[in-house]
Amino acid sequence: MDISTLRMITFIWINIAFLVFITMFYITAPFGRHSSEKWGKTINNKLGWFIMELPSFLIMLYYLCVGSRSFQSYAWILFVCWLLHYFNRVFVYPVRIKATQKKIPLFIVTTAILFNCMNAWLNGYYLAELAPVNKYDLLWLTSSHFIIGALLFISGMFINLRSDNILIDLRKPGETGYKIPKDFLFEYIASPNLFGEIIEWTGFAIMAWNLPAASFAIWTFANLVPRAKNHYDWNHQHLKDYPKKRKVIFPFIY
Numbered sequence: 533m534d535i536s537t538l539r540m541i542t543f544i545w546i547n548i549a550f551l552v553f554i555t556m557f558y559i560t561a562p563f564g565r566h567s568s569e570k571w572g573k574t575i576n577n578k579l580g581w582f583i584m585e586l587p588s589f590l591i592m593l594y595y596l597c598v599g600s601r602s603f604q605s606y607a608w609i610l611f612v613c614w615l616l617h618y619f620n621r622v623f624v625y626p627v628r629i630k631a632t633q634k635k636i637p638l639f640i641v642t643t644a645i646l647f648n649c650m651n652a653w654l655n656g657y658y659l660a661e662l663a664p665v666n667k668y669d670l671l672w673l674t675s676s677h678f679i680i681g682a683l684l685f686i687s688g689m690f691i692n693l694r695s696d697n698i699l700i701d702l703r704k705p706g707e708t709g710y711k712i713p714k715d716f717l718f719e720y721i722a723s724p725n726l727f728g729e730i731i732e733w734t735g736f737a738i739m740a741w742n743l744p745a746a747s748f749a750i751w752t753f754a755n756l757v758p759r760a761k762n763h764y765d766w767n768h769q770h771l772k773d774y775p776k777k778r779k780v781i782f783p784f785i786y
């Protein structure tokens with residue numbers, strides 16, 4: 533496939549993200565606290581997370597290993613960033629979350645697999661086969677967009693991991709309910725974990741400076757801003773004395 537075809541597919545993919553962004557404010561994705569049996573057959577939550585995130589890890593690993601350009605430049609750094617994030621999401625996060633009776637609909641698992649395959653394919657194929665070799669040369673490593681992007685990526689990952697850890701630690705072994713999280717960015721927003729993930733992939737896109745990476749950052753925003761609003765509304769409805777001053781996802785803004 534040539535670069536113009538990949539570009540066209542990516543533009544179509546970005547347009548779908550805009551539709552999803554609007555739709556998700558009206559239809560709540562039924563997993564986690566919003567889990568629902570109305571969406572058909574369900575499977576174990578931990579297994580669901582593992583299965584739906586695994587393709588993203590494997591596809592990028594495949595392109596890193598077999599791609600003709602993966603090691604001809606410093607593009608491998610971008611692969612490593614991606615793989616680090618997904619190593620946690622596939623092999624650590626599902627093990628750490630507390631098991632509850634809530635299950636995840638197969639529908640969500642299936643759509644997430646398609647979503648992850650598409651994003652990993654666009655990014656992996658571009659970096660491994662299409663990116664000009666001089667795009668990720670030594671100069672790139674000293675460019676301002678690499679440095680700013682890398683700092684954002686690292687900060688976002690830190691915020692995402694720390695916030696997920698705080699949430700996971702709210703439950704003692706055997707507990708299944710919900711408590712009001714305190715400390716860190718939870719004092720300002722309902723979903724610092726989702727905020728961190730948006731910062732992370734925005735940083736990745738700035739670092740990589742290519743269309744597939746930008747499309748993934750746009751998709752992350754499109755998925756996570758409505759999800760944070762769903763979490764925020766749920767918290768106000770179900771958690772007594774949930775602080776009113778907290779915003780949805782962007783501190784002091786929204």
Ligand SMILES: NC(=O)c1ccc[n+]([C@@H]2O[C@H](COP(=O)([O-])OP(=O)(O)OC[C@H]3O[C@@H](n4cnc5c(N)ncnc54)[C@H](OP(=O)(O)O)[C@@H]3O)[C@@H](O)[C@H]2O)c1
Nearest residue numbers: 564565629632696699700702709710711725726729752755
């Ligand atoms: N890139 C993407 O498009 C994308 C899409 C979705 C998610 N993600 C990432 O996946 C991770 C999980 O997302 P999520 O929306 O499922 O996160 P979440 O609702 O905040 O839940 C995270 C974990 O903490 C538990 N938890 C949340 N609030 C709690 C509370 N008040 N008291 C006790 N336990 C609580 C949840 O349990 P329950 O499961 O029982 O509610 C779950 O195990 C995040 O890091 C997010 O950034 C990424």
